[in-house]
Amino acid sequence: MIRARDIKKAYRRTTVLRGVSLNVQPGTIHGFVGPNGAGKSTFLKCLVGVVHPDSGTLEIDGIDGRRNSLEVRRRVGYAPAETSLYHRMKAVELLDFAIRYHPHSDLARGKALLDDLGVPHDRKVGALSHGMKRKVILAQAIASNAPVMIMDEPMEALDPEARRIVEELLKDECRKGRTIFLSSHDLFSTQRLCSQVTFLHRGLVLRDGPVDTLLSGVPGRLHVQLREPMDLKSLPTDGGLSWTGNGVDWQVSFETPLESVTRQLSTLPLASLKDDSSNLEDLFERLYDDESEPES
Secondary structure, eight states: OEEEEEEEEEETTEEEEEEEEEEEOTTOEEEEEOOTTSSHHHHHHHHHTSSOOSEEEEEETTEETTTOHHHHHHTEEEEOSOOOOOTTSBHHHHHHHHHTTSTTOOHHHHHHHHHHTTOOTTSBGGGSOHHHHHHHHHHHHHHTOOSEEEEESTTTTOOHHHHHHHHHHHHHHHHTTOEEEEEOSOHHHHHHHOSEEEEEETTEEEEEEEHHHHHHTSOEEEEEEESSOOOGGGSOOTTTOEEEEETTEEEEEEOSOHHHHHHHHTTSOEEEEEEOOOOHHHHHHHHHHHHHSOOO
């Protein structure tokens, strides 16, 4: 559904994208992750034709993005990170204006989304809070009914209840067959939503793949509470088990199969065992810590 090959972009002497290539499969939610300054927003703007790449190829829903950017925009519901909107318009007027270009847009659905997200229809956009403006932007992207949605930081500035609603909305749109490509710093939300994630670093793809596959390379982790204190030397270490903690409160990291780990733990006076398995935030820290280490 989205195909990018060797996308490069520089602003004067600053190279932002150094050859980004990725595929987003139809009917999936694909996450785009990286630290500030990695080039995420620039890449998304290249996809929707707001920024023109210096080189490379782009294809969205079978359309060449560099040759026919107007047709691509008709097929994409875009939720930018910026909230510098038409401040004199009412929220519902901006919604109507934003989705008119899309052939299958649904204004009634958009109004219902504003209601669900608690946005007053008749309030001037300039009088809305930052979080409310984000909700208007998200509502217009969804109500566009475009086959592809490209979203830059969709969870930013949303309260917990709004995040829950938006997550459910995006899952529902994906189940209907829409393709969603989103960037986010909220890695827990990204993990809940996305089947595949691309990590970007300094304008290059650092890691890419299904979430389960990416996390399989990160050590597992369990939180262990004991009924009686034990010292580190008394704890099992077969298979590379690594322990931190003291007394009755321990955390064990492992790269061996979980069955082998629990077999060893069963010999201990266990009070409780909690899965603290690795997540995208752990992987993020590991990837970017490795990249920041100086070369020897």
